[in-house]
Amino acid sequence: MRIVKVLSIILITFVLIAGIAIPLAPAPQGLFEFPIIPGLEDKARNIFYHVPIAWTTVLAFLVSMWYGYRYLRTRSIDDDLKSVSSAGLGFMLCILATVTGSLWAKFNWGSFWNWDPRETSIFVLLLIYGAYFALRSALASDEARARLSAVYAIIAGLTVPFFIFVLPRMVAGLHPGAKGDVDGSGPVLEFKMAPNMRVVFFSSLIGFTLFYIWLLTLRIRAARLEHHVADQHS
Amino acid sequence: MSTIARTWALVVKDARSELRTRYAMNALVMFVITSVATILFAMREDQASPELLAGMYWVVVFFSSMSGLSRIFVSEEEKGTALALQLIASPKVVYVGKLLFNCGLTLLLTLAVTVLYLIVFPGFVVASFDIFAVTWLLGSLGLASAATIIAAIIARANTRGTLYPVLSFPVLIPLLMTVMRSTIRALAGESFENAFGEFQVLFSYLLVMTGGSYLLFEHVWKD
Numbered sequence: 001m002r003i004v005k006v007l008s009i010i011l012i013t014f015v016l017i018a019g020i021a022i023p024l025a026p027a028p029q030g031l032f033e034f035p036i037i038p039g040l041e042d043k044a045r046n047i048f049y050h051v052p053i054a055w056t057t058v059l060a061f062l063v064s065m066w067y068g069y070r071y072l073r074t075r076s077i078d079d080d081l082k083s084v085s086s087a088g089l090g091f092m093l094c095i096l097a098t099v100t101g102s103l104w105a106k107f108n109w110g111s112f113w114n115w116d117p118r119e120t121s122i123f124v125l126l127l128i129y130g131a132y133f134a135l136r137s138a139l140a141s142d143e144a145r146a147r148l149s150a151v152y153a154i155i156a157g158l159t160v161p162f163f164i165f166v167l168p169r170m171v172a173g174l175h176p177g178a179k180g181d182v183d184g185s186g187p188v189l190e191f192k193m194a195p196n197m198r199v200v201f202f203s204s205l206i207g208f209t210l211f212y213i214w215l216l217t218l219r220i221r222a223a224r225l226e227h228h229v230a231d232q233h234s
Numbered sequence: 235m236s237t238i239a240r241t242w243a244l245v246v247k248d249a250r251s252e253l254r255t256r257y258a259m260n261a262l263v264m265f266v267i268t269s270v271a272t273i274l275f276a277m278r279e280d281q282a283s284p285e286l287l288a289g290m291y292w293v294v295v296f297f298s299s300m301s302g303l304s305r306i307f308v309s310e311e312e313k314g315t316a317l318a319l320q321l322i323a324s325p326k327v328v329y330v331g332k333l334l335f336n337c338g339l340t341l342l343l344t345l346a347v348t349v350l351y352l353i354v355f356p357g358f359v360v361a362s363f364d365i366f367a368v369t370w371l372l373g374s375l376g377l378a379s380a381a382t383i384i385a386a387i388i389a390r391a392n393t394r395g396t397l398y399p400v401l402s403f404p405v406l407i408p409l410l411m412t413v414m415r416s417t418i419r420a421l422a423g424e425s426f427e428n429a430f431g432e433f434q435v436l437f438s439y440l441l442v443m444t445g446g447s448y449l450l451f452e453h454v455w456k457d
Contacts, residue, residue: 072450130400134400135387147453147454148390148454151450151453152401159404159405162439
């Protein structure tokens with residue numbers, strides 16, 4: 001676990017420094033200049049933070065769903081602790097992804113919120129997380145809470161493909177990959193990023209993923225201890 | 235008794251108990267009337283566009299169904315009959331029976347909202363009857379399917395009334411967005427082929443929701 005911790009700190013520090021400090025140039029020379037993308041300019045740097053955070057948000061939800069499914073099979077409370085720990089982190093990351101995206105939208109598209117398909121999706125994910133925790137707080141027994149929230153996470157997860165694959169093709173949007181995009185519509189984009197930006201971007205992707213894993217293990221340990229303490233008092 | 239006979243017996247039992255108390259039906263009808271009246275008060279003399287009416291139609295359907303569709307499981311918990319049902323019937327039978335009952339109720343509900351809309355809103359004219367009919371059918375069934383499994387989940391919680399729409403809304407968003415789009419097409423009088431994309435989404439939503447609920451219901455139902 002130590003390696004995860006150290007690596008995530010190193011990678012995120014590198015991304016924070018490189019993503020902000022490397023200057024833009026019209027004709028980039030060598031490794032230490034990023035190309036200027038017309039219309040994006042300095043705002044393009046947000047891609048190093050917004051996209052990896054959004055990716056980790058989805059990852060956290062899928063992990064939460066997976067442990068929910070595991071709980072239904074094994075009925076061991078440990079799986080539920082993992083599921084809820086991941087959901088809590090996912091909620092936090094989801095808020096971060098919404099805020100970074102909303103700020104970017106304000107300065108690039110003119111308003112904080114446009115109901116573009118991806119914005120709708122992240123809004124729904126926020127609602128799902130909110131509903132998930134509302135449900136958990138309304139159930140008294142540990143067992144029912146774990147069981148029903150796991151089922152809800154899976155049912156909510158069933159709608160995810162509609163948001164990722166169907167909605168962006170039906171409704172015109174502003175994000176790349178939306179209906180009417182010149183580079184073709186669909187969730188899989190052709191990756192057109194300068195090589196040095198790509199290094200920073202993937203460092204960030206790996207860095208945030210490791211950061212998530214690190215926090216997840218911490219939260220699971222804390223949740224286990226809390227559960228243990230609650231057990232001893234009851 | 236065969237599985238089909240058992241399921242049917244459950245539907246008949248729910249229908250009979252509903253006809254005696256008319257709890258869900260009264261709630262649904264009153265909710266539809268009050269919400270449509272509120273819309274009329276808000277609009278006063280203005281004529282709303284078909285796009286707006288198509289959206290408001292499903293807003294009324296969504297909130298009305300949230301007031302009545304949870305009854306099917308909540309009443310079992312309140313009357314203390316859930317345990318007896320667990321002993322008598324297998325979870326699959328219970329799920330299918332409850333789903334069928336809710337489908338019937340939702341179809342009646344959307345039919346009532348449609349009739350009311352046709353009467354009170356001059357702008358609500360169904361120009362493509364075929365698109366509207368398919369949207370009505372697939373939309374109602376999809377709504378009933380998602381509403382049934384969520385009702386089963388919240389029946390055990392202690393703040394059911396508020397929790398029900400909160401839990402249902404995110405799950406229903408893909409359905410609601412799609413039925414709103416195809417209702418707009420129906421009101422605009424587009425040809426049937428134009429709405430195929432929406433129908434595909436509605437149909438796959440119905441399949442995914444019902445299939446997922448069918449497999450997961452056992453975990454919700456049995457302690």
